[in-house]
Amino acid sequence: ETGVTQSPTHLIKTRGQQVTLRCSSQSGHxxxxxxxxxxxxxxxxxxxxxxxxxxxxxxxxxxxxxxQFPNYSSELNVNALELDDSALYLCAxxxxxxxxxxxxxxxxRLLVL
Amino acid sequence: KQEVTQIPAxxxxxxxxxxxxxxxxxxxxxxxxxxxxxxxxxxxTSLLLIQSSQxxxxxxxxxxxxxxxxxxxxxYIAASQPGDSATYLCAVITTGANSKLTFGKGITLSVxx
Numbered sequence: 095e096t097g098v099t100q101s102p103t104h105l106i107k108t109r110g111q112q113v114t115l116r117c118s119s120q121s122g123h124x125x126x127x128x129x130x131x132x133x134x135x136x137x138x139x140x141x142x143x144x145x146x147x148x149x150x151x152x153x154x155x156x157x158x159x160x161x162q163f164p165n166y167s168s169e170l171n172v173n174a175l176e177l178d179d180s181a182l183y184l185c186a187x188x189x190x191x192x193x194x195x196x197x198x199x200x201x202x203r204l205l206v207l
Numbered sequence: 208k209q210e211v212t213q214i215p216a217x218x219x220x221x222x223x224x225x226x227x228x229x230x231x232x233x234x235x236x237x238x239x240x241x242x243x244x245x246x247x248x249x250x251x252t253s254l255l256l257i258q259s260s261q262x263x264x265x266x267x268x269x270x271x272x273x274x275x276x277x278x279x280x281x282x283y284i285a286a287s288q289p290g291d292s293a294t295y296l297c298a299v300i301t302t303g304a305n306s307k308l309t310f311g312k313g314i315t316l317s318v319x320x
Contacts, residue, residue: 100250125306127306127307127308129308134312135312136211136296136298136310136311136312136313137251137296137298137308137310138310139307139308139309142305142306142307149305150305150307152307182248184250184251186251186308188306190306191305191306192238192305192306193238193239193300193305193306194306195241195253195256196253196306196308197253198243198250198251198252198253199250200249200250201249201250203248
């Protein structure tokens with residue numbers, strides 16, 4: 095198992111609500127990347143945080159936002175939830191922003207009704 | 208735009224068979240290619256990482272090869288076991304994309320006892 099943890103493990107929300115997902119990175123890692131994995135699909139890159147700053151973003155609307163804290167843990171916030179936001183949300187931690195190995199957490203399963 | 212393809216989407220084999228999982232990518236300018244395993248509803252476990260300068264990597268019964276010029280990778284699993292049943296995803300980091308991983312949709316493998 096990696097040292098990356100995510101909370102909560104499961105979450106049910108209704109359309110229009112807001113949600114916050116949390117990720118604790120592996121010790122010594124200063125970079126966190128977030129991915130969305132819809133059922134039957136590969137993970138899609140949402141954004142990456144490095145030393146508390148956003149460092150790259152995928153093709154996701156502004157209602158997906160994030161934070162990284164001084165201890166390098168991170169939050170993913172999604173506003174105005176839509177049914178299509180139902181997915182497994184994965185975070186991955188790594189050292190730096192280069193092509194280093196990323197270590198994934200177990201994910202948060204979000205269901206939007 | 209980098210695209211990663213894995214075909215077929217699902218595969219069923221009897222226990223003990225040697226098998227090959229294929230992955231192709233459209234942009235050969237990659238830093239590395241990584242194979243992951245995902246059990247149902249779980250996060251990603253890294254199996255093998257091949258740097259762009261390498262041709263293959265081995266770990267136990269797993270061997271991954273990379274042909275960057277043709278945009279292909281294969282994951283070879285020797286003497287398959289029921290415990291190998293899972294979804295196998297390949298992902299690449301494209302040059303200039305920092306550490307963003309681009310994933311295929313995965314191949315769901317079922318090994319029958």
